[in-house]
Amino acid sequence: xxxxxxxxxxxxxxxxxxxxxxxxxxxxxxxxxxxxxxxxxxxxxxxxxxxxxxxxxxxxxxxxxxxxxxxxxxxxxxxxxxxxxxxxxxxxxxxxxxxxxxxxxxxxxxxxxxxxxxxxxxxxxxxxxxxxxxxxxxxxxxxxxxxxxxxxxxxxxxxxxxxxxxxxxxxxxxxxxxxxxxxxxx
Amino acid sequence: xxxxxxxxxxxxxxxxxxxxxxxxxxxxxxxxxxxxxxxxxxxxxxxxxxxxxxxxxxxxxxxxxxxxxxxxxxxxxxxxxxxxxxxxxxxxxxxxxxxxxxxxxxxxxxxxxxxxxxxxxxxxxxxxxxxxxxxxxxxxxxxxxxxxxxxxxxxxxxxxxxxxxxxxxxxxxxxxxxxxxxxxxxxxxxxxxxxxxxxxxxxxxxxxxxxxxxxxxxxxxxxxxxxxxxxxxxxxxxxxxxxxxxxxx
Numbered sequence: 001x002x003x004x005x006x007x008x009x010x011x012x013x014x015x016x017x018x019x020x021x022x023x024x025x026x027x028x029x030x031x032x033x034x035x036x037x038x039x040x041x042x043x044x045x046x047x048x049x050x051x052x053x054x055x056x057x058x059x060x061x062x063x064x065x066x067x068x069x070x071x072x073x074x075x076x077x078x079x080x081x082x083x084x085x086x087x088x089x090x091x092x093x094x095x096x097x098x099x100x101x102x103x104x105x106x107x108x109x110x111x112x113x114x115x116x117x118x119x120x121x122x123x124x125x126x127x128x129x130x131x132x133x134x135x136x137x138x139x140x141x142x143x144x145x146x147x148x149x150x151x152x153x154x155x156x157x158x159x160x161x162x163x164x165x166x167x168x169x170x171x172x173x174x175x176x177x178x179x180x181x182x183x184x185x186x
Numbered sequence: 187x188x189x190x191x192x193x194x195x196x197x198x199x200x201x202x203x204x205x206x207x208x209x210x211x212x213x214x215x216x217x218x219x220x221x222x223x224x225x226x227x228x229x230x231x232x233x234x235x236x237x238x239x240x241x242x243x244x245x246x247x248x249x250x251x252x253x254x255x256x257x258x259x260x261x262x263x264x265x266x267x268x269x270x271x272x273x274x275x276x277x278x279x280x281x282x283x284x285x286x287x288x289x290x291x292x293x294x295x296x297x298x299x300x301x302x303x304x305x306x307x308x309x310x311x312x313x314x315x316x317x318x319x320x321x322x323x324x325x326x327x328x329x330x331x332x333x334x335x336x337x338x339x340x341x342x343x344x345x346x347x348x349x350x351x352x353x354x355x356x357x358x359x360x361x362x363x364x365x366x367x368x369x370x371x372x373x374x375x376x377x378x379x380x381x382x383x384x385x386x387x388x389x390x391x392x393x394x395x396x397x398x399x400x401x402x403x404x405x406x407x408x409x410x411x412x413x414x415x416x417x418x419x420x421x422x423x424x425x426x427x428x429x430x431x432x433x434x435x
Contacts, residue, residue, distance in 0.1 A: 047341050065341070073338040077356045086352060087342040134342055 001025060002063075002138070002168070006055035007045070015041045018055065019186065025137075027181030028164050031172040037186040039172035040070065043140045046170065066136035070143045072123035074115040080126050081111040087134040094133075101129040105155060120147040128156060132163075139163075141171045145178070153177065222404045231408040244412065246388040250305070251377030254312030258373065259366050261313065262320025269321075270328040283318040291315065295380045307384035308391070312377040316369035320362065327361030328354075363428045370424055374417045 002023040009016040015038040023029055031039040044050040045057060047067050074083045084098040102108050105125040115123055124147045131139060139160075145153040157178055160169050164181070171178070205224050212223040234240040269276035294314060298307050331354060339345075339353045381391020390409055397405035 049337055049341065067338075067341040069334070069338065071334065073334050075335060075338075075353065075356070078352075086344065130342075 002046070002057065002059040004042075004055065004057055007042070007052050007057065008054040009038065009041050009045065009050065009052050016045075016052070016186070019184075020055075021184050023059075023168060023170065024181065026165055026168055028160050028169045028171060028178070030178060030180040030183040031170065031186060032174075032183050033186035039186055040142055042184075042186065043067070043142050043170065043172060046138070047140050060138075063138050064136040065138045065140060066131045066134045068127045068131040068139070068141040068144055070146065072115070072127040074123060074126055074130070076115050079112050079114055080107060080118070083115070083126065084130050084133045087130055098129075098133050101133050102126075104159070105129045106152070121149065121152060124148060125152060125155070128159065132159060137167055139167060139169045139171075141169060143172055143174070145173060145175045219401055219403055222407055226404045227407040227411060230404040231411055234405075234408055234412070240412075243388055243390055243393055244416065246386070247308070247378065247381060247390040248416070250308045250381075250386065250389070251312045251373055254309030254377060255316055255370065255373040257309070258313030258316030259320050259369060262317040262365070263324050263362060265317075266321045266324035266328060269325055276325070279321070283321055286314060287318045287322075291376050291379060292383075295376075295383045298380070299384050304384040305386045308377040308380040308386065308389070311380040312373035315372045315376045316366075319369050319372065320365045323361045323365030324358060327358035330361070331357045367421065367424055367428075370420055371417060374413070374420070378413055 004019050004021045004023075007016055007019040008014070015036075019038075019042070031042060033039055041050065045052050046060070047065055048060075074080070075086070078086065080102065081095075081098060084101065085095065088094055099108065099111065102111050105128060107122060107125055107129065110118055110122060110126075115126070118126065124144065128141065128144055131141065144156050148156065153175060157175075160171070161179075163169070171180075208221075208224050212218075212221045215221050218226065265275070265279060269279055291311065295307065295311055298310050298314075302310055335353060335357065339349050344353060378391050378394070381389040382395050383391075385392045385395060390413060393409050394406055397403070397409060
């Protein structure tokens with residue numbers, strides 16, 4: 001179980017103020033709150049990209065963490081498929097799985113395209129596909145449905161629903177239709 | 187295809203204009219010693235093309251300057267990498283590179299003639315001209331890498347060689363190849379200038395020097411034309427190999 005205890009983080013102003021919360025091992029937990037409330041900061045701390053100023057995070061040891069950044073962060077000089085294959089060591093053996101995921105996110109047509117040619121929504125879905133392809137015990141997804149239309153938002157929810165019994169999704173979101181197992185309001 | 191044809195026609199028209207102007211000026215001066223007519227130069231180049239020594243001279247200069255260019259490019263890239271990884275290396279190299287960039291090529295050539303055997307001078311000069319250019323651009327590319335992509339690599343556990351070759355190097359390649367391409371022309375020009383002053387036994391520079399000494403102006407122009415053509419050919423080959431901004435890498 002991942003536990004946050006009195007977690008705090010400031011930049012030029014306080015972002016997280018004494019946040020405590022216990023995440024279950026599986027399920028979907030939504031991070032809610034207005035812009036600037038610290039949702040992305042919390043995800044970055046959980047991903048190991050930031051250190052908190054105070055408090056502690058426990059229960060992450062030994063867990064594989066997979067991230068989908070809000071802006072996608074795909075390598076612009078690689079095709080979409082290669083962006084997925086890059087995150088696994090024996091990628092070539094798992095090529096079919098990567099293609100299957102792209103197909104699931106309706107990106108099969110763009111597998112050989114570079115990210116520069118894709119729309120914001122396509123990049124967002126590609127980042128989610130990459131996160132799922134990498135796999136993990138904990139998925140940290142930052143605004144995964146922000147740039148998606150209703151159809152594609154359903155896809156993202158479906159992906160989480162399929163896996164939520166095996167992994168934990170911590171998702172910063174404003175999507176009112178996302179059914180969650182709990183939420184943390186910041 | 188049609189666009190390429192129109193572009194080629196435009197280039198040919200511009201070339202024709204300048205050659206015609208050259209012809210008119212040559213007819214006006216009517217002094218082959220100063221300005222030979224284009225036809226005389228092309229004829230002399232054609233004659234040279236039929237001799238084995240032309241290719242031997244071209245090859246010797248190409249190898250000499252090319253090796254300097256490759257050495258300078260490799261050293262520039264490696265030193266940029268060292269400066270990026272180790273800040274003291276950058277502090278140490280910064281003033282040296284600034285001085286090298288600001289020093290006139292002629293001064294370097296004269297100094298290097300005193301240091302090295304004449305055969306080595308053009309290669310050294312070519313390397314010296316390319317090195318700071320590649321160093322600066324590659325370093326800019328390295329420091330300008332997108333930190334967001336670095337974080338992406340970190341969270342997906344992309345480390346070591348894989349990170350270097352698949353995430354970092356491709357981000358730097360456009361800056362590196364731009365410098366390497368500019369450096370190609372620079373190295374060639376500076377290398378021939380060094381040959382003119384150092385006079386290696388078999389070299390384009392020596393042929394240019396002798397043409398000037400014996401007032402064989404068409405020869406001087408023909409060799410210059412050969413240098414221009416070779417330089418353009420190398421640039422075209424470079425673009426074909428590496429694409430625009432290294433996008434093929």
